[in-house]
Each structure stands twice: as C-alpha cells, then as structure tokens.
Amino acid sequence: MTAAADLLTVTDLRKTFDVSPPWVTRVATGQGRQVLRAVDGVSFAIPQGGTLSVVGESGCGKTTVARCVAGLTPPSGGEIRFRGAVVDAGQGGVPSWRKDIQMIFQDPYGSLNPRWRVGRIVGDPIVGLGLGHSRAEVKERVAALLSDVGLSPADADKFPHEFSGGQRQRIAVARALASAPSLVVCDEPTSALDVSVQAQILNLMRDLQDEHGLTYLFISHNLAVVDFVSDRVAVMYLGRIVEIADRDAIFDRPAHPYTRILIRSAPDLVEIGARRAPMQGEVPNPIAPPSGCTFHPRCPLATERCRTEAPALRPFEAGQVACHRPGEAL
C-alpha cells in the first residue's frame, strides 16, 4: 500500500471533550477540569476503492473517528487528509471536500427529516452543493439515485414515514450518493435493522462500491458484519487502535488479546450450546482510563510492565499491534 494510492490518510487524530462539572461546582468541591480523550492518537489510511472497518465496544471512540473524518466534529489534534488536502471541519463556507465525503448514519428514523418528501431529502445535497443546474436535472438525478438503491423513482413523492426501516436506510444511502462522493463514512448502517434487511443493505453497499468505485470507512461493533464488508480492520479500545491489519489476518490470526477474546466470545451458529469463556470485566470509564495499557485490568496476559507502560502500535506479523505480548497463547 503506497501513500500515493491512499484516498484518505488520518495521522495522530485526537479529539478531547471537556466534561468538567460547572465552574461553581469545581470551585465548591475543589475538583479540576475533566477531559475525556475520546480519540487518542489514531492513524490509518484507506486506499481508493477499499473498505476499512473500525470495530470496538461502546465508548471506544469509533463514532468520533467517523464524525471527524466526515467533517462533522472538528478534531483537537492530528491531521485528516483527503487526496492529499487537509480536511478541516472548522473552515467556513462549503469546503471543497464536502461533496467527496458523505455519511450514512445508524438510525434511519432519526437521520431523515420527517417533514420533507424523499425527493427533497435526496435532492438536497445536489441543490446545496450546486451540482444540479435545473429543477428537471435534479429530479432526473434523484430518480436515478432511487433506482440505484432499489427504490422506485415514484417514491420521491412520498414521506419517510411511508417506508420501512430497511427502505429508509436505502433512502439514506441514496442521499449519501447524491453528490457522487468518493468516500462514504458508514456509522453502524445496519445495527438498527433486522438480519434479513441487513443482508439486503450490505449487499447493496457492496454492489454500489463495485459500480461507483466507492471507498468506505465502516464503523461497527458487529464482528461478523465487519468480516463481510472489510478489506482492512482497525480494532479500537478506549480511544486508541490496539490492532490494525488486513481482514483475513485480523480474523484468522488475531494478535492482540482484546481482539482474540472479542472474536472468541462472539456468539455464532457453529458451536451450538457451547460454553464460551467470556471476557472479564467491563469497559472502564474513559474519563479515568487505567494506567499503562488501558486493557490490562481485563487482560489474561497482563504483567507488571502492562500496568505501567503503554504499548505503542508496532508492526507485528502482517499488521500492527499495541501489546507487550502480541500473539502469545491466552
């Protein structure tokens, strides 16, 4: 993978949120400011036409990464480059990358304006970004987009409430594709859907990728879905990438204990009735993460070194792992 071929490069991305109690409370109780490091030095690259998945449990920062890349949340540090140019959520007006980077959200009920007809929802990016020159042209483009996602051009006259969850997510996909983007950021696009509908949407996303050469940044907590959609997978834990490698390497030869236990404990339909040793403990409070390697309180391999020294993300076999004892037997 050469740097020149990468559509998106993210370098040392950081995002902190100030979660301090109000000033009066701080003065009264003598507490200092509290900072939540939602994303703490994350780097990755996605080549043109590829799919990188970011997988992790709640609070690991995966959605914040997605929002920073889509330009919805300004990062606190680090750099996001799209085709070599900096993506900066802070700049005014409509930035040049806006039409190239679009997003699909998790909840197809919350992400579509219930008072707008579908035609306006899907056509809005075309009008807003000045991509259509006449009303007829926009209408024609909307009809083509709706056909692309398996809906009928006549659906443009309907309202979102007339559609099922799966159909709404198709509308959200059509809207994301309206400005002919190169990169689509997908934040848990099928988590709110039933499995049979999830299969429809995942197949659709794969077909659209093949037809339009789309690049995906895919956010999910579902390992089986990630295995299906990805070329490359980054596993996040408490704001950091703990392991990143090609899809086959992550699932066939996971090296970080967190990745391995996560894969091992995912319920499947193969070992029916099998008792699985679950992971110990729960995700710690990200405001006060554990010292050293933040996974050490839950890790069966943890040593004194893990408690004091945070491991850097280093090359290991086919990928990169942030662990002092990568690949060791659990």
Add this chain to the structure above:
Amino acid sequence: MTATAARLESDDPAHEAAPLLEARGLTVSLTREGRGVDLVRGVSFTVMPGEILGLVGESGAGKSMMGTAVTGLLDRPLAITAGEILYRGRRIDNLPPSELRALRGRHIATIFQDPLTALNPVFSVERQLVETIEAHTPLRGPAARDEAVALLARVGIPAPEKRLASYPHEFSGGMRQRVVIALALAGRPELIIADEPTTALDVSVQGQIIELLRDLCAERGMAVILVTHDMGVIATLAHRVAVAYAGRIVEIGPVAEVVRHPRHPYTRGLMAAIPAIGTRLKRLTQIPGAMPRPDAVPPGCAFAPRCPLAEPRCSQGLPPDWVEGNHRAACWRAGEGSDTR
C-alpha cells in the same frame, strides 16, 4: 449438557415430564375504535421445567407480545382474545388481577431489555431487592437483607455488602443488568421471561450475562423463555427454539436441528442471511421484501409472497404442520430435505 436438557431432547414422550407452561392457540389482538388487529395469531408451545426456550423473530413478528402475554402484563388496547395459557396445568390467562400478581414475581419473573428502565432510579438497590424479597418469600427484615446480599453476590456483583446501598445510576450497564437478574431471582421463580436480555449490552458483557443465565438455570432448575432477535444468543444458550413470523410460530424444535437443518423456508432464509466470521462470502443470502404489517397479513402462509418455494396452495389456506420427533414446521414443503449449515 445437563440431565434436564438431555431429557428435553429425548423423543420418547414417556420420558417427558409435564410441561411447566403451555400456550394453546394463543391470540393477542390490538383493538382500537372497534377494529381489532391480531398481533399473535393462534400460537401453541410448551416450556418444560428447567428448559430454555428461545423465541426468535424479526421486529414485528410478535415475539415480545408472546412473552408479555404469558406474564399477564398486556394492557389495553392489547388483550388475549383467544386461546389459553396453562401454568402447571392451571389456566392463568383468565385469572383476576390479585391472583395474577401473586403468580408474577413468585412463579414467573421477567427480565427486560433495558436495565435502566427496569429499575426505579430513586430507590437504592437494597430497597428494591428487599421489597421484592419480602413480597414473594417469608423472609423479613435482616433475613431479607441477607438474601439480597446473597443474590447480588450470586449474580457477580463485587463487594455486594457495599453495593447494596447504591442507586441504579451508580452501576455500569452490565452490572445493572446483573441487578435486574437478581431482582428477577428474588421470588425464586420457576420461569423467567427474558426479553432481549443482552441486546443493550456490549459484546464482551453479553457473553458474561449469557453464561450467568446458563449457570443460574442449571443451578435452580429454572426455565427461561428467551425472547431475542439474535440467533447467535439462542444458539449459544437455548435448548429449543421457536421461530416467529407475522404473529405465528413457523418452526419449533431443538436448536441444533433448527439451525443445521431448518425446514421452513423463512428459517432457512434467516439462517443464511446472518453473516458469520470466517465465511468470506461474496454476497449474503437475502430474503426479498419485508415482513407484512399485522394489519396486512396475506391469507394462507404469511411468508408465501416472499418465499422461493411458494405454490398456489400456499396462499389458499394454512399449511399443515410437518412433524419429525419434536421438530415442527408449518410448511407444505418442509419434508423436502434441508440445507445443512
């Protein structure tokens, strides 16, 4: 496998104990302005003592409604309009509210999906647990408090003596679900209705709760109706599974049978649509269309309009049950062999 489970999977009816719970032709309807819509349409199933019965289906299939009907927690405009529910051979669907309350919690307890709404935020865990224990057991005062500590310890809450005074918001999501389970155990019930008990939890915590439920059932001989959309959870935990579609159970049988040799085309489609780690498929099998809304269920087999095997007779009347041992499927063509996963 436990002795109970082995007995459950035996085909010999002579070895089967009497069912703990039995639903016969259960129908639940929503009535508004004189118009009724059936959400559950003539469902029959049994739960044996100590058995974990999975109830799986997509949203709108009526699976939660089937569980709620058993607990008698249906409120207007919802009501059981036909069929009956028997608990240890006694009808419970027509009990007066006072007798139903005596049954609930003591014999049949519920675990809900969202532990934050299942707990009262303004009372300590101690107060909620002790109140439940005193309501359903002879234990009082300090004895009830000791039982509360023992229950918290059993469900894996560290330092239970100290945590007893805590309020629900002071627990993490996983710990909160453990408190809800402790609360359900307080009356020493024989049957627990668990409605999506792990859906709101992280993957790593989900595994912990699954293993806790497994151990508790084996230990106390408790039966569970496990209502979930997640076939993986059912395959891990349940002994038998019932597949719900548009208000009916279309297939029911031992989990390994239903997962590996599904007989109903809907079950086959559902199993094939679930992505699995390591399969590296180019495409997922998808079922075209969507489940019909309860007020627009087609006549005959409700799955027929989406079914690759549908024939004219499928939309004319309900198909007869195909039966092999304790595996049942409601399809004309269930006997034609099946895919093996």
